[in-house]
Amino acid sequence: MQAVLLPGDKRVVVTTVEVPALGAHDVLVKTKASAICRSDMSLYYGNPIVGGEDAGRGSIVPGHEAAGEVVEIGSAVTGVAVGDRIASYLALGCGACEYCASGYLMLCANWKCFGFDVDGGDADYFVLPERNCLPLPSQLSFKAGAVMTDMIGSQFHIQKQLGVSGGQTVAVFGLGPMGSAAVLIGKALGARVIAVDVVDHRLNQAQELGADEIINSAAVDAVDRIRALTGGRGADICIDCSGNPAGQNSALDAAAKLGSVAFVGESRATEIRPSEQILRKLLTVVGGWYFPLGDWAAIVRLVLERQIPVEKLISHEFAIQDAEEAFRAFDNRETEKAVFTW
Numbered sequence: 001m002q003a004v005l006l007p008g009d010k011r012v013v014v015t016t017v018e019v020p021a022l023g024a025h026d027v028l029v030k031t032k033a034s035a036i037c038r039s040d041m042s043l044y045y046g047n048p049i050v051g052g053e054d055a056g057r058g059s060i061v062p063g064h065e066a067a068g069e070v071v072e073i074g075s076a077v078t079g080v081a082v083g084d085r086i087a088s089y090l091a092l093g094c095g096a097c098e099y100c101a102s103g104y105l106m107l108c109a110n111w112k113c114f115g116f117d118v119d120g121g122d123a124d125y126f127v128l129p130e131r132n133c134l135p136l137p138s139q140l141s142f143k144a145g146a147v148m149t150d151m152i153g154s155q156f157h158i159q160k161q162l163g164v165s166g167g168q169t170v171a172v173f174g175l176g177p178m179g180s181a182a183v184l185i186g187k188a189l190g191a192r193v194i195a196v197d198v199v200d201h202r203l204n205q206a207q208e209l210g211a212d213e214i215i216n217s218a219a220v221d222a223v224d225r226i227r228a229l230t231g232g233r234g235a236d237i238c239i240d241c242s243g244n245p246a247g248q249n250s251a252l253d254a255a256a257k258l259g260s261v262a263f264v265g266e267s268r269a270t271e272i273r274p275s276e277q278i279l280r281k282l283l284t285v286v287g288g289w290y291f292p293l294g295d296w297a298a299i300v301r302l303v304l305e306r307q308i309p310v311e312k313l314i315s316h317e318f319a320i321q322d323a324e325e326a327f328r329a330f331d332n333r334e335t336e337k338a339v340f341t342w
Contacts, residue, residue, distance in 0.1 A: 003123035004323045007058030008046020012324040020119060020127045024076040027128055029086060032142035034121035034340045035065035036330050037150060038176060039266060044327055049266055051116030064090040064114045066121020067136055067145035077130045086133040087145035088121060089293060090114040103292030122340060134296045143339055144310040148299060151181035152310060156299045158288035159185050162237050162260045166190030171226050171235035173251050174242025174265055175202040177337040180313050182239050183209045188306040194229060196222045209312060226254040234259060243267040252277035264288035313337045
């Protein structure tokens with residue numbers, strides 16, 4: 001089968017490898033869609049943001065947002081059948097600790113990441129443990145399933161945690177694919193959504209996805225504008241998807257007293273002013289990182305019942321043979337969400 005490898009230093013190799021073997025509790029999936037995520041760029045550069053030693057050696061097939069059709073099952077598999085349509089849950093846990101028991105496999109002390117520690121979905125076939133197979137109903141395309149496994153799922157969980165609902169104002173900072181997903185989920189939950197970015201075409205897309213207000217923070221002070229739009233209060237909930245210190249600080253500054261802020265964009269270091277930005281506003285500040293297994297049914301239900309146009313997040317599709325061009329274009333921000341399709 002064909003598979004992608006990322007040796008680092010912006011190199012991409014499409015090679016032929018053996019179809020992976022199954023363990024007793026595993027399933028073999030014929031890939032139908034596999035999305036590129038901004039975190040994949042850390043593999044592309046050779047400086048993985050998650051994963052152990054293997055992640056940095058360029059020997060692991062990337063792709064942690066994948067969907068496809070089950071073509072073979074292990075001898076101990078009972079809940080998944082050949083022919084099932086599934087999406088991938090990226091966190092592989094020990095299955096025995098308190099976090100795995102509650103569905104938060106990514107919090108397991110011994111967790112592994114699909115597409116970083118173990119081979120992912122940027123290949124003709126991939127293997128997953130049975131418990132990591134998320135059922136994908138026929139009403140949803142494989143492309144939709146792939147992007148729902150990270151962006152939509154992560155935003156659903158963080159906005160549910162913060163109690164987003166009608167009557168609230170949600171400000172989203174950074175309108176890459178994750179920020180665009182935040183707009184979709186915020187609107188589906190009934191909130192007024194303000195979208196902030198420095199790139200006009202991203203702002204225009206956010207408006208098409210349902211954002212009530214858009215702000216180009218390169219042209220105006222985003223915090224002042226959000227306060228003006230909210231009668232001086234600030235936004236009830238601010239979600240930073242940029243991972244940029246300026247965006248993160250703007251989210252803290254723009255949040256109303258007794259409001260909430262979620263940091264979702266990956267970031268290695270940021271300087272903030274806790275007393276002024278958090279303590280004296282009595283803010284709730286949380287980290288947003290993926291979703292527990294038990295949320296999947298509710299995520300699917302929300303997407304179907306509210307008819308959320310998930311596929312609108314996808315700007316480009318590529319064949320696996322064109323992986324070098326796909327990663328180059330994504331790295332240069334010539335695409336928004338890019339997906340390999342079969």
